[in-house]
Amino acid sequence: MSLEKKDDMDHKGWMKRKELTPVETTFLTALIWMDKRLRIVDYLELLEDLYYKVNMQMPKSHTEQYDLDNKFWYWYPLYALGSFSTLAYIVAAVSGALLGFYYAPAQTGDPSTAYNSITFIMTDLQFGFMLRSIHRWSAQVMVAAVFLHMLRVYFTGAYKEPRELNWLLGIVLISLTMVFGYTGYLLPWDQLAFWAGQIGVEMSLSIPLAGEWIAQLLFGGFTLSQATLQRMYIIHVFLLPFVVTTLIAIHIGIVWVQGIAEPH
């Protein structure tokens, strides 16, 4: 038994049969050698495919392919909203990571440190005003895009039969987006933050049986304090990013596997 690897596809025999010139033999040997290691066939095939697609004929549009009498071209911009929200999420994540270098909730006692660090970012830090602006606007845009995305999915019936799971996942995601927004605007600890937090505490407390436990868990007590700020901070910058990123990946992955449900 030889240690040498067997040539399953019989490349040598194939080349012998062809009666090649030395130039051709050298070329083919090199090609096969490279291909075995780098799978250039695959890449060249992609390039080739692209070349013909670009040069020979444009792929038929969805409407042409399914002979739809150009009935729904006006839906098309709405099909970008999912990507748009992902994009806004990425912008928010990057700007948020940068903000994280400068923002800190107080370690102990006085939550006004949070307000002071926001003031520092907006008045003293180079580019800080723009940074907060970008973070805030991308968050606003993301929420808006997610809402509109959901409307598009609803009105084009894209949630139907094989896609129920993704619809449910989408509802979890839109809720988490709003939780992201909520925990986010609590962080500056200004009047809006404080009284929005108050509403949150009262909402949790009004839940039967589990209310007090939930208020303790989410807000660190029945009244707003430094513990509330600390928890919102951890939820906003540590917990939610991991959870939401994972869920978005699964959401998009399912779309990728199932395909886009464009109206037929």
Next chain:
Amino acid sequence: MSDHETSDDTRTDGGSPGIVAPDDETPTWRERKERTTGLSRLTYEYFERARREDQDLRTESDYVERDVLAFPTWPHETVRNLSIAAFFTGMIFFLSATMPPHIGAPANPSSTPAIILPDWYLYWSFGLLKLGPLNPDLAILGGQKLTADRTYGVLANVVVVGFIAIVPFLNKGSARRPVEQPFWSAVGVGGVVFAFTISLLAVKNLMPMNVHLLFDLTFLLPIVATTVTYAVLKTMREGYMYDLNRRYYRLRPPK
């Protein structure tokens, strides 16, 4: 729209999906490549071999190709979206530069502001918390309320989200456009209008109108919108049917 459709249910989507074949004159990719000579021809032959080998391996394996009716994400959707990605990112930056955020007064537990509001996207939820007047006083409990008003408000949130969640389990079938499903589209429009009106209810302190009228309109307007949408979409669907019938009779004049 196809004229050979025989089934009774309304089809506004153009009938059976058939992929249009390329022109006869257009040489196929295979034909183009087979015309080449020399090294490129040799490369082509090797590639064809390699592809067949891959195909054989794939046939031997237990890999199953799934057949799901949908449009592929790559390249169609992805290319379209990548092309607008830069524009959208630029738009976010433009908004950030032109409309910078505001920072309010620092938190002060001892001074309640006159108007307490969350960010705009939670107005609907905040509005649902103000549904106390709908919380019934039950006769069997002697005119007492079963739940506290705020519990009722939180419950309203759960009901709304719960209803949205079960929509795919209620609405089946292959209808994809509003005209094809007047009922569900009308429900959707009603929902959107309700989201707006309940948001306006949330900011009732800022609304220059009678609070009772606002409360009534919050529930009346969605119903009106639902009815109007349903009527319009039904009519549009009749229009499609009329178009279909006219074409049908033009092809086959009645005896």
